[in-house]
Amino acid sequence: MTEAPDATLAVILTVNGERHAIRVEARRTLADALRDNCGLTGTHLGCEHGVCGACTVLMDGEPVRACLLFAVQAQGRAIRTVEGLAEGGELSPLQRAFIDNHALQCGYCTPGFLMLGTAILDRDPDISDEALVDALSSNICRCTGYANIVKAVRAAAAEMREKVPA
C-alpha cells in the first residue's frame, strides 16, 4: 500500500529469468517499467488502451497486454519478453520464420506478434487455420496485411514439429 499517490514502490520483476529490482509509481504499467526501468525496449507500446496488442508479453506463460497491467501487479510472476526468445544468440524458430516469410515490414507490431505466436505454438502447435486467424486478430499490423504473419507462424509450427520427436 502506498501513502502518497506519487510515492514510488519497490518492485521486483523477473523478466526472462533475470531479476530486476526497480522503484516505480503505482500508476506505471508493466510495459512502461519494462522499457524505462529495466531497459528492455523490445516491448512496444502502440495504443496504451488494450486494442493493438503491440505490448503483448507472456506472464507465467500466458499472453497478456502489458499496457493493461501495473508493474506492481507483476511482482512474483515470470515475465517473458521478445528479448527472451533467442537462445545463445540464436533466433527462435518463430523469429526466423518471420524473417523468411516477410512477416514484418516496419517492425513496430512484431514483438507483440512474436510473443502471441510463441504462446499459441507453446500451447497448441496443431491449431486450426481458423483458430489461428482468430487468435492473431487480437493484434494490429498496419504494414504486411497479416497473411505473411499467419504463414510465418505455420512455418515455425512445422519446423518445431520436425525437431521434436513424437
Place this chain on the structure above:
Amino acid sequence: MKAAPFAYHDPRSVEEALHLLATLENARLLAGGQSLMPMLNMRVAFPDHLIDLNRVEGLAGITAEGGALRIGAMTRQRDIEESPLVRAHLPLMAEALTHVGHRQTRNRGTIGGSLCNLDPSAELVAVATALDAVLDVQGPSGVRDLSIHDLPLGFMTPSLAPEEMLTAIRIPLPPAGHGAAFEEFARRHGDYAITSAAAVLVLEGGRIARASLTLGGVGAGPLRLRTAEAALAGQAPSEALFREAAAACGSIEAMSDPQAPAWYRRRLAATLARRALAAAASRATTPARQGSLA
C-alpha cells in the same frame, strides 16, 4: 495516455478490501483491469485510491452448488471459458466468452469486473441476464443476494453501494438437454458487440416448455424480451415461430451512437434473435418422457 497518480492498495482478504472501501474517499476496485485500465490511461476515471483485488484470497473458482454454478467474482474469463463444468452445464456462457475480447484480455479479465463495469454490450452481462444469475454482494453488514435483473441502474451503473463489492455469481443450471445459443455482430471479432442475442430453450415433448431471450447492446442495459418468451412457450419450434418472435425486436427502444443508429440495431436484433433461437432449438434435445415420478 498514462494514468493519473493514485494510492495503491493490495488487500489479501475480502474483509480488508471492504474495510478499505468503507474508509477511503474516491476509491475504485481493480479486478482484471481490462476496462478500468484503459479508462485510467485515458483519464476517464481518476480515483484517488485503487484497491487491487488480484491478491485477495478466495475470490476465484468455479463450484457446483445445489443446482447452480457458483463462480467467484475474480475468476478469469479464460478459466471460465475452459472450465469443464461451465462447458457441460452453461454452454451459453462458454460460447459467449469466445466473443469477449481476445485471449490476452481474457487471461486477465474477470466475470465480476465485467458485470460491475456493466458495459451495454458486454457479453457476460447479457448471458447472466439470460440465465437469471443471482449475485453475492458483500458489504459492511454482510452478504446480500442481488438478482442480475436488479443490477443495472442506468448506463454503466450497477446498483451497488459505494462500500459494497460483488464476491460471487450464482447461476441456476438450466435442465440437461436445454439448447442455448449466443449470436453477435461486431465490426471486428473481439470488439464490443453492436448488438447481441442470447437464447435458451427448454423443450418437452416436442414443444417449448421455457424460453429465455435477451438482447445486448441495444440500450443502457441488457433487455429480456419477456413478451416474446411468453409467446414462444407451449409452441412447437419452427422457423416461422422464431421469425415471428424475433419480429418483436423491430419495435424495441434502441440507442444510437457513432457506431450504429437505432434502426440498424433494431434490424440486427431481429436477425440475431431469430438466429439464436433457431440455433438453440437445434441444440436442444427433448428429454425422454418420464413414465412416473422417480
